[in-house]
Amino acid sequence: xxxxxLNDLKKISYKIRMNVIEQxxxxxxxxxxxxxxxxxxxxxxxxxxxxxxxxxxKWEERDRFVLSKGHCSPALYATLAxxxxxxxxxxxxxxxxxSYLEGHPNMTYVPGVDMSTGSLGQGISAAVGMxxxxxxxxxxxxxxxxxxxxxxxxxxxxxxxxAAAHYKLDNMVAFLDYNRxxxxxxxxxxxxxxxxxxxxxxxxxxxxxxxxxxHQQLKEALAEAKKxxxxxxxxxAHTTKGKGVxxxxxxAGWHGTAPNKEQRDQAIAELNAVVLELEGK
Amino acid sequence: MGDKIATREAYGSALAEFGGxxxxxxLDADLSKSTKTDTFKKKxxxxxxxxGIAEANMMATAAGLASCGKIVFASSFAMFAAGRAFxxxxxxxxxxxxxxxxxxxxxxxxxGEDGASHQAIEDIAIMRAVPNMVVLSPSxxxxxxxxxxxxxxxxxxxxLRLGRxxxxxxxxxxxxxxxxxxxITVAEGTDVTIIATxxxxxxxxxxxxxxxxxxxxxxVIDIHTIKPIDQGIILxxxxxxxxxxxxxxxxxxxGLGSAVAEVLIQNCPVPLKMIxxxxxxxxxxxxxxxxEMYGLTANDIVSQVKxxxxxxxx
Numbered sequence: 001x002x003x004x005x006l007n008d009l010k011k012i013s014y015k016i017r018m019n020v021i022e023q024x025x026x027x028x029x030x031x032x033x034x035x036x037x038x039x040x041x042x043x044x045x046x047x048x049x050x051x052x053x054x055x056x057x058k059w060e061e062r063d064r065f066v067l068s069k070g071h072c073s074p075a076l077y078a079t080l081a082x083x084x085x086x087x088x089x090x091x092x093x094x095x096x097x098x099s100y101l102e103g104h105p106n107m108t109y110v111p112g113v114d115m116s117t118g119s120l121g122q123g124i125s126a127a128v129g130m131x132x133x134x135x136x137x138x139x140x141x142x143x144x145x146x147x148x149x150x151x152x153x154x155x156x157x158x159x160x161x162x163a164a165a166h167y168k169l170d171n172m173v174a175f176l177d178y179n180r181x182x183x184x185x186x187x188x189x190x191x192x193x194x195x196x197x198x199x200x201x202x203x204x205x206x207x208x209x210x211x212x213x214x215h216q217q218l219k220e221a222l223a224e225a226k227k228x229x230x231x232x233x234x235x236x237a238h239t240t241k242g243k244g245v246x247x248x249x250x251x252a253g254w255h256g257t258a259p260n261k262e263q264r265d266q267a268i269a270e271l272n273a274v275v276l277e278l279e280g281k
Numbered sequence: 282m283g284d285k286i287a288t289r290e291a292y293g294s295a296l297a298e299f300g301g302x303x304x305x306x307x308l309d310a311d312l313s314k315s316t317k318t319d320t321f322k323k324k325x326x327x328x329x330x331x332x333g334i335a336e337a338n339m340m341a342t343a344a345g346l347a348s349c350g351k352i353v354f355a356s357s358f359a360m361f362a363a364g365r366a367f368x369x370x371x372x373x374x375x376x377x378x379x380x381x382x383x384x385x386x387x388x389x390x391x392x393g394e395d396g397a398s399h400q401a402i403e404d405i406a407i408m409r410a411v412p413n414m415v416v417l418s419p420s421x422x423x424x425x426x427x428x429x430x431x432x433x434x435x436x437x438x439x440x441l442r443l444g445r446x447x448x449x450x451x452x453x454x455x456x457x458x459x460x461x462x463x464x465i466t467v468a469e470g471t472d473v474t475i476i477a478t479x480x481x482x483x484x485x486x487x488x489x490x491x492x493x494x495x496x497x498x499x500x501v502i503d504i505h506t507i508k509p510i511d512q513g514i515i516l517x518x519x520x521x522x523x524x525x526x527x528x529x530x531x532x533x534x535x536g537l538g539s540a541v542a543e544v545l546i547q548n549c550p551v552p553l554k555m556i557x558x559x560x561x562x563x564x565x566x567x568x569x570x571x572x573e574m575y576g577l578t579a580n581d582i583v584s585q586v587k588x589x590x591x592x593x594x595x
Contacts, residue, residue: 107377126342
């Protein structure tokens, strides 16, 4: 894979953010908050870490990714389109009846989607299954999953974490998009999953903390995960919900709300300004 | 008739018999001795994965394995496979149409002594309502063996409903053919048709003998595939015999009787009576005693046949 500079990665992450906003704006529905908070994780995974082939999405040796928090499909679709899995123009059809870009990811129709998700807590289990298959087949591919922090309230997540540690799935890495907000407010006020790091450790996972908007830190965390043998790795990515759009940042209200025209214009202007700055314009 | 064999027993043997295919992986949730997947485990330990008492995780893990080309059998009691893990089966397996076979044993009230909490009487209704799902409900060891084979050959999700109770042989390997989605006419008859599934096929055959003694010629049909259901065999029976009684070890709401009624009412309405659990929970007890208490005996079928014939001859 060609090496992207940190500058390139940042540019990509902001293009992804712009396409998150465009999709949700065109659909007049969808989930911008968590998509923006996880955009940097997607960027590093697909443009620095994962071994995938946009021309051959079902390539057997590929690394797998499961969006366990399936509602952040806008970030996944924007990333896959940026990577070349399907045309970027299609993003404007997101959530429309005649589109293949379903509200929550569908592996049957969307090139590059490795698992259909949407119902919280299930994707992480599917990732366990993929990692088990990799071990059974003695293949080198790695499996990545992205969890929301509110999603940790689903008991199934802990069943999956238990199983991954039990079977020593060191070919598996999960990210926690730790933005601390869910639909009804702060995770600690709705139903606290804290202390998350201690719990992951107690469940037998290697735990790495990283600033979730720092591509270098995310890359280093992934490198450390690769060196970790005998246990799966959880990267707790400390993030800001709505990252990159001033009025969406750290606001639970933007979990699943679409911007109006004025808000869309402002969001795009803010994000584009970062891209232009990075391009030295 | 030979020895009695439970369909769960035949399931475990079939997994071991056909398990040479390296794509087959068997998951269980700490019940391998009861679901009989331990028969497979003994032969192919490297492809048996115990997922612990965590059925929700097991089903979605099965989906992940299937997405990597595996043919996955995920086993538990019907209560937990179809009940507790319903939404995982629905969203992670059926929605993406992944190649997962759910080996659900201990279906119905003949679970016996464990009682109502472990007696699934809703699983056919729940599983057949999910798009992409095939629902199989074999009646004896030979049919179970073929059902497992058909499940392996079918590309997509299959729910395999199996029993705890040992049952006599209904079929022999010689001359037996199993076609997914095709019912089997077990006995010919012209006055009425008894359409049954699973354990109740045996009961239907016994009822037919009693009825024959009273001069009533009952046809008996074994519906081993509840979905997709064999419309042809049902409609032919409706046209030729003019009255139908269904028999299942399941709630009368949403099961085989409902599936047959859906076919009849839209194409060829004839009088219909349904034998099944009458919308109440099971209880602890000896299986035979429970079948009696819940109205699932040959005599119960006989009396409903007489009722349906009154409607037919009105």
